[in-house]
Amino acid sequence: MTRRFGRRWPWAAGCVLVVVLGQGFLLGQGVAVLAAKAAPVKSADQHFIVMMVPHHDGAIVMAELALTRAKRPEIRALAQQIKASQTAENAQMRRWYRQWFGTDVPAWTGWRSST
Numbered sequence: 001m002t003r004r005f006g007r008r009w010p011w012a013a014g015c016v017l018v019v020v021l022g023q024g025f026l027l028g029q030g031v032a033v034l035a036a037k038a039a040p041v042k043s044a045d046q047h048f049i050v051m052m053v054p055h056h057d058g059a060i061v062m063a064e065l066a067l068t069r070a071k072r073p074e075i076r077a078l079a080q081q082i083k084a085s086q087t088a089e090n091a092q093m094r095r096w097y098r099q100w101f102g103t104d105v106p107a108w109t110g111w112r113s114s115t
Contacts, residue, residue, distance in 0.1 A: 046101055049093045054108040056086040056093075
């Protein structure tokens with residue numbers, strides 16, 4: 001591998017890092033879009049729950065995929081822990097939201113543009 005890539009190896013690693021960081025930046029942009037489309041919130045607590053529930057929902061879906069497709073038992077074990085913990089956390093946050101704000105957590109409308 002060293003002979004094939006030679007001096008290009010650090011450059012290739014840098015490109016991978018840029019792509020990964022760029023995806024994180026874009027995800028952050030997506031979260032900002034989600035926040036703008038979510039129902040108006042009056043407090044940081046309310047905003048946290050409105051944003052965290054769909055975040056956990058995504059992690060649960062990914063964990064379910066890992067449970068059915070992962071080859072390594074360590075990944076399947078981690079996926080099971082994520083699914084269990086984030087399902088319980090979502091249920092807790094939904095209970096708190098109803099108790100504190102008198103309504104269910106607003107439904108996520110997805111990444112659709114309003115324009």
